[in-house]
Amino acid sequence: MSTEDPTARRRGRRPAGQDTRAALLAAARAVFGENGYERATVRGIASRAGVDAAMVNHWFGGKEGLFAQAVLKLPFSPYELVTELRASPDDELGYRIVRTFLTRWDGAGGDQFQALIRSFTDHEVANSVLHSFFSGFFAELVSGIGVDREAFRTTLCASQIVGMGLVRYVAAFEPMANAEVETLVAAVGPTVQRYLTGTID
Amino acid sequence: MSTEDPTARRRGRRPAGQDTRAALLAAARAVFGENGYERATVRGIASRAGVDAAMVNHWFGGKEGLFAQAVLKLPFSPYELVTELRASPDDELGYRIVRTFLTRWDGAGGDQFQALIRSFTDHEVANSVLHSFFSGFFAELVSGIGVDREAFRTTLCASQIVGMGLVRYVAAFEPMANAEVETLVAAVGPTVQRYLTGTID
Structure with a gap:
């Protein structure tokens, strides 16, 4: 470069x-x-x-x-988010991640999340996108925390965030589809927090 | 009939x-x-x-x-599973759900999970499938437990199970793709258990 x-x-x-x-x-x-x-x-x-x-x-x-x-028309770069989120205390990261993704995706009408899932119909692309988007993102966040099993924690976080997006934006499955952001932060935040810093075995 | x-x-x-x-x-x-x-x-x-x-x-x-x-080529009916799982104590349900889905999907090479995700490219189908498969399944399980906010708990469970399947079978994202079933039961089981019977606000 x-x-x-x-x-x-x-x-x-x-x-x-x-x-x-x-x-x-x-x-x-x-x-x-x-x-x-x-x-x-x-x-x-x-x-x-x-x-x-x-x-x-x-x-x-x-x-x-x-x-x-x-292709995904993401209105934000995951790399910017890492910087923003790293400013939070480690024990609030899970909550902030859920809030941040939902706020950004909600703001764009959930369209890019649908594009993300559509890209998953191609196995190769799904793998690349998950790696670059979620794994790059979470791996960088996790690496700053100083926990064991970073790679596994990364995939656990990705699994919950992708699943939440899928149910909210693609399947539009109620009551998750129209739940308030803070309702989801309260319910899903502890999951992502545990995957990042808690006991996973 | x-x-x-x-x-x-x-x-x-x-x-x-x-x-x-x-x-x-x-x-x-x-x-x-x-x-x-x-x-x-x-x-x-x-x-x-x-x-x-x-x-x-x-x-x-x-x-x-x-x-x-x-279309999804599921080797099992979600309705059979409800009966099987309802035999477990309520405080083990989350772990058994994770173990059961992984075992069934692993046994079929993860192919039907990929078909499930491919069906999500059609918004209508995604909605129908999630409703019939996950929501029908979890709603029936949840309704037997006697907790509040059954519908929200149902979508929370679906979000984690769908996300886990997506990362393991579609994106084939390591180390989740080849993790032992019990490794995932230990990590993800507590999440599904909390969504079913724990505090979600």
């Missing part, structure tokens, strides 16, 4: 700044759609967008991040 | 016994595939199979059960 300011370097010749970002998003939707997640390459997407491949890292942190924003 | 022995009544004229069952499964796959879950009718499926509509109740307990076996 280039250490230069890429928008400055490219200005005038190729799409700059937000234009680069938009061009990459459009190219990514096309290339992921045609080739699937695994066969799509960062180089191929950048080439279709007419920008340098380094722009993918610059704007999206890599292929997974690009997929998350282009 | 007929109270006669249907295999005896139909023998010689229409497919009998296991043949009826197989004919219904084949017809169901075709009709659910063409019309989706909601628009498919028991009458239409039975008609395509050349058997009486009462056979659907006889062999599958209704449309949901037929869908579960034909």
Whole structure:
């Protein structure tokens, strides 16, 4: 990845700044759609967008991040969230995670969560997305806590958060579908908290 | 539903016994595939199979059960499980549920769980399947316990079990994908137990 300011370097010749970002998003939707997640390459997407491949890292942190924003249309980056959440005390993390995901997903109408689940119909993509999105996210959170069995804790957290999203947004299963965020924080928060810092055996 | 022995009544004229069952499964796959879950009718499926509509109740307990076996290829009926699980003490139910689902799904290679998730790409079907399979199942279990907020507890249980299946079978996310059943029972059992009988607010 280039250490230069890429928008400055490219200005005038190729799409700059937000234009680069938009061009990459459009190219990514096309290339992921045609080739699937695994066969799509960062180089191929950048080439279709007419920008340098380094722009993918610059704007999206890599292929997974690009997929998350282009295909899943996530309105937030899981990496930003880690920073935000790490500011909380360890014993409130589980509650804050549930609140944060629900608030973000609710704000976007639950649409990207549905896109996330639709991407799971492809086993390869499901694996990649869960790894990048949930596991990257939780692994980074968990690694700061100093507990045993970090990888297992990560998958436990992912299982509850994905399941909650699925029931609330995809199946729209009442009363979870329209429950208040704080009702779910109270019920599910202790689960995620235990998976992060509590006894799991 | 007929109270006669249907295999005896139909023998010689229409497919009998296991043949009826197989004919219904084949017809169901075709009709659910063409019309989706909601628009498919028991009458239409039975008609395509050349058997009486009462056979659907006889062999599958209704449309949901037929869908579960034909499309999801579940090797077991959730209704059988309720009876089996109700024999356990209430304070072991959460652990037994996790153990039972994992054992059944593992035994079938996780394939039907993948079919279950694929069916979620259709919002209507996702809703129907979750309702019939998980909610029917958990609602019946929960109603025998005598706790408050039965419907909410039902969706909480469904969210954890569906999420665990998704991470283990669809995303095949390690170390959950290959964890021992008892490792998951120890970690996830307390969650389902709390959702069934514990404090959720």
